[in-house]
Amino acid sequence: MDRNIHKYAFSMMALCLALFWTGHTAAAFAEPSLPIVADEGEYAIEVYPVKHRLVVKKKGQIIKKYAVAVGNPSTPTPIGEYKVVYKGKNWGPAFGPRWLGLNVPWGIYGIHGTNRSYSIGQHASHGCIRMNNANVLELYDMIPLGTKVTIYGHVLGEPQQNPRDLAEGDIGGDVQLIQSRLKSAGFFEGPCDGRFGPGTSAAVRKFQRDHQMRQDGVVSRKIYEEFGLWE
Template identity: 40%
Template sequence: MVYASRYLRLMSPFMMGPDVNAVQNRLKELGYYQGAVDGIFAPATEEAVRAFQAQAGLEADGVVGPATWDALGMGEIPPARGNKRISIDVQKKILNLSENNRLVKTYPVAVGKPETPTPTGNWTIIEKQVDPGGPFGARWMRLSVPWGGYGIHGTDNPSSIGKAASHGCVRMYNEDVIDLFNRVEIGTPVRITGRVDLGRILGLGDSGDDVIQVQNQLAVLGYYGGDIDGVYGSQTQDAVRAFQQDQGLDPDGIVGPLTYDRMQQVYDMALGARQP
């Protein structure tokens, strides 16, 4: 229920990938990072992230989430070009490639989970990388989404294709992503459509699947011990307030954008989540 690509942070083993590479590149451009741009989130990268966050007036926690991505900026974005277009339907979980307004090919894809949806909108391919490996599979094509490290990529989990399974990226079978990679260039426009539920502002008396999600996350984090019933009662409100207090947020017992984002980050970290 929050637009957030995977939270980049110091873990053991180290997080690796083209999204880390993008952060290192940008930090180097801005003068905060002097190490190798190797796509490995090691202590030197965390130290550079903390320094940047402190200078930017952000919480210097060394975690690259939406606010840090947005503050880093993207540098120069290549202009849209070419006669090919990519369109992705997050509800149908398909990617269409067209050329001169004629459909060329359709591929099945995996998209973001309900709690971390794929960002809808009009984007551009701004980077291409061969063999990023691991969960990114055989190819990587970064999208111009300013608040995250989102891309179209392969996978090491082919059974996830056709499902809402990612942290917001668009996954493809490796043979399909290689085919698409060879057909498009940097600057190819990408339009992502479909219904995305970013969650209501929740408070006492609300009910629904979004409340269930909040209760589940709070239960995993040790704040909530009641029934997972989708009803925002006083026990859920107290758990939200305790979480907000511990995270330095306004403990108003209301789940809004800041609380959603922080809860997802802390939840990911508690589970050791690292999949894009």
């Protein structure tokens, strides 16, 4: 492992530890701004957050099913299509013996083990996908780098949930969706990267001003309704 990979691994671990300690941080529904990943290789992973299920396919056929824990409503697991871009070992008890990192554009997310086996089958993580340690060891040895990972659901959450309010500092596919809508409406000029920074906050305030809303920079129900995302 060269120096750059060591640096990448350290930065990934640091951010995940921060998320762990602070708590901040059907088909997949894709906005134009969300990446579409081509099928490559004989393996593929599918994650179904509502069912707390991870499925491994080989040449299109299901070969393994695992129970998992996924993100809670305030720090959801990112919906969409990604790739396994990093594989690591022994990051510490909270992450179990193995880590498979995904190329989510707005943060560090992955599939990993856990020292909280009781959380499996629940919405309990800060966005990562937790597995029992024995299962993640098996998955790690099976899955090569570059494997496509599809996480199913809707970017705004499960049908019975209301979209979460968004403010500066938030990250996620819902942030990326709002950025895309703001850009299409001419209010936002930055990258649709899923990171709610000062530029996104300023764009939200401009939108609120032009629509006679309270200019607090927070994406709440009224803005979702204006964009046709909440009825």
